[in-house]
Amino acid sequence: MATNRSRRLRKKLCVDEFQELGCELTLTFNEGLSAEQADTFVDEFLRDAIEGNGLGYVGGDDYGFVCLAKRGSVSAEQRAQIEAWLKSRSELREFTLSQLMDVWYPENPVNQA
Numbered sequence: 777m778a779t780n781r782s783r784r785l786r787k788k789l790c791v792d793e794f795q796e797l798g799c800e801l802t803l804t805f806n807e808g809l810s811a812e813q814a815d816t817f818v819d820e821f822l823r824d825a826i827e828g829n830g831l832g833y834v835g836g837d838d839y840g841f842v843c844l845a846k847r848g849s850v851s852a853e854q855r856a857q858i859e860a861w862l863k864s865r866s867e868l869r870e871f872t873l874s875q876l877m878d879v880w881y882p883e884n885p886v887n888q889a
Contacts, residue, residue, distance in 0.1 A: 790880045795887050798843035798850050800874040817867045825861040829854050
């Protein structure tokens, strides 16, 4: 595909200055955690860490992708808030929160602003 694209096309494709960033999340719950406790954790995670920061989450109970709830990118500050929230929870044995990455084209490098 041509790299000399119009501004309108770059915006439509979410590339270059219109790149949108998010991060992958993998959760590992403690052994012995009941299904009810896991459901409560997920509900609180979605309410407090995700919606409370203006973010969206796509995925399941143990793996998903965090992105902005509207068009745009997750900021480094928002990512840090999610990480801090997850670290404070006792239900998790471990979690992995990736660095910010391109939401639409994960293989592309992140543009430096």
